[in-house]
Amino acid sequence: MKPADPSDPATPSRPTTPPVPPVPSPPEALEAPEAPETPEAPATPSVPGMGSLYPELDAVALGAFAAALESGDTSGLPPARAAEVEAVRSVAVFSRGRVTGAGGVLLDAALWRRKGSGPRPVVVMPAPWTNLGWVAYAVRAGAFAARGYDVLAYTPRGFGASAGRADAAGPLDVADGSRALDHLLERAAGPVTRIGFLGVSYGAGIGLLVAAHDPRVDAVGAFSAWGDLGEVLVENSTRRVGAVGALLASAGRARLGPGTERVLEDVLAGRELGGALRWAEERSPFGHVKEFNRRRLPVFLSHAWHETLLPANQTLKLFDELTGPKRLVLSVGDHAGPGAGGLLGLPDRVWTDAHRWFDHHLMGLSNGVADEGQVAAEVMWSGTVEHRPTRQALTRRVRRLHLTGGGRLADRPEAGWTAGLLCGVDTPTAVADEVVRSGYAEMAGRPKVYRAGDIDRAVAALWVGAPAEDTLRLRGTPRLRVTYRAANPGSSFVAHLMDLAPDGSARLVTHAPYSDLGSAPDSLVGADIELQATAYDVPRGHRVLLVMAGRDALYADANLPRASLAFTSPEATPSYLDLPLG
Structure with a gap:
């Protein structure tokens, strides 16, 4: 459809037939707002620091701007905002x-x-x-x-x-x-x-x-x-409890519909997930x-x-x-x-x-x-x-690094090794200290710094690549294929891809969770997952670090307390990390 010509006075008004039966509008164009119903707000889980999903929004400044649009009084606004109000009022009625x-x-x-x-x-x-x-x-x-x-x-x-x-x-x-x-x-x-x-x-x-x-x-x-929305609630069979808890907590004084509240609480509790995913599909x-x-x-x-x-x-x-x-x-x-x-x-x-x-x-x-x-x-x-020109054009080639014995990422596969970790213990590799707010620190140039030496090898499994000979331009979606043995039914881990500097400090590049909820105890589980897409330059001399942890506060933990996971690499299905390079 060609755009209508704004200069043509004969341009017709758009049709107003909505896809749902109309509800009569009030007789006046705009009426003074009435106070809404205010039933009790639903109980929500505690999420540290989570009062808003938008911590940068300045309600006072925005409210003052809106008030000036209505009254025309810009005396309380900074000069730039006052000029904007005057410019809007000169061409539009608010x-x-x-x-x-x-x-x-x-x-x-x-x-x-x-x-x-x-x-x-x-x-x-x-x-x-x-x-x-x-x-x-x-x-x-x-x-x-x-x-x-x-x-x-x-x-x-x-x-x-x-x-x-x-x-x-x-x-x-x-x-x-x-x-x-x-x-x-x-x-x-x-x-x-x-x-x-x-x-x-x-x-x-x-x-x-x-x-x-x-x-x-x-x-x-x-x-x-x-x-x-289903992948917002459950990613790779892993409930995203940090995100769902933040949605409930940040609703504050909002009045959630009973279906919405029930679904979010079901995800947090790990019940009726099929119903939650059907609810999400419609949305x-x-x-x-x-x-x-x-x-x-x-x-x-x-x-x-x-x-x-x-x-x-x-x-x-x-x-x-x-x-x-x-x-x-x-x-x-x-x-x-x-x-x-x-x-x-x-x-x-x-x-x-x-x-x-x-x-x-x-x-x-x-x-x-x-x-x-x-x-x-x-x-x-x-x-x-x-x-x-396209998202696919971000990635020019893929480099495969194999997980090998001794905690190395290598160009060739190696079978017969085992790397174990103890579950149920927090590690320093947590993706975010606070949902949403940690990312705002990144925007301000303060990304979280991890110390590789602080990661307990008993509760996390690590693999590190050789120092980069030139800048490693990661562009696109990394993929991980790994095999592990879980001693108990129900298992999960979170894979963290990091940039490891020569001084031992590391920054998070990307990550992804994975859960297996149906395998028999002590059976081999094959996990084939996509990490979240990224655009990141690993500097020359830095190393790619892959960390597997059994627990991260962003995600539900399907492991039994004190259970163990043992990662390995069968000859027929080697474990590897695919890095998309630009």
Whole structure:
């Protein structure tokens, strides 16, 4: 479909037929918000330091910006923010109020409407998993309005000042997204040319799902979204209890729907996982790839390499299957970290890319986006960004290193060795000291430093490669094939790939968990897994270090207390590590 010509006054308004039965809108365009229902918040597990999934968001500053948009009084704002408010108010009318969602649930919202009666594209922005709600977008939505868009930002049900109970991107949230679009289209002062959805985290997942269900959507942008929610809950048969606990704990005063609360608690407790995965499948954009591809829907994705909440591989799986226009921006950090500064109005390359993406696909601007390739990958700790035509082009060749006796990574396989470890003991190789927050320290240039000499060889198995003769450019998805014997039914381990410096310090490159829940005691288990994708330069003289630990706080431990794992390498199925090289 060609973009509508914004200069053509005959451009018709977009149809407003949603894919769900309409709910009557309130008689006034925007009404004063009512206080939502406030039942008791569900009990949540303790996650140290976890008050928010978005620690960089400054609620006070964003609230002051929103208040100035409404009142016009910028006296309390820094000069740069005051100028932004004045620029937005000069071209758009800002108002706050409510959107009537599915079932008549009232959703807290804000609307930026361009002045004049000319054609305009529109953007709908569902808010993240936070009681701050749509205010998280106060600055960024204004930036879209200043560029020529009408914008509606809203708080999903169950959060902040919106009523109802959180549906965790289920059918009610999808229906709410279409109702929010109806609300915006009904109030546009001029013909609407094209439609986009954009969100961060929870709002990103909702936006992708609305775009899959509602054929009116022409482009979508998603920061730190999930592609397959089932792999967020369970990765390689391993329950991701750190991430699930963080979701529950960070919900705070949110009102979770009983189904959502039950599923998250079931994952933490290790019960009814089949039901949890079916629940997640309905909420996974990956399940709607055919619809994205049938419409060749343009999709912009931003993600972090060391994401602890929504690991990157499950989102990359979605990206790889898309056949329409697509863009992937990968950055250092953790959940919603890439782009966090942009939400506060700071210069931000990820938001710059997103704006240009929408300008091209919704406004029809020839700004070079279509010629830049599908991938922009930030190399960890180097500060450089590499552009590639496809994600597969990140990897030029694969180097196979075999796990051998004596703790060496070698070019040739070796059979007959055993490397054991004792389970149930914490090790210094923990992936993250805190979910989300550890990755924000990485963004600030303070990655966690591990001391290889502190790793007890009784509770972890280590293999180290030869010093790199030249910089080893890891680009893509490392793969691990390993065989081990578990003395008891139920076993798990976490593989950590590290960069070991000559002074004995190490940095985490990537990792992955693995669990086997069905093998008989004392049987050989073959694990064939993908570690999380990476872009990392191992400097000359440094070594690749592989560490296997039986326990990591991010993941459920399927091992019995004091059980043991014995890694080996049968001649017929040697154990190896495949390193993707750029």
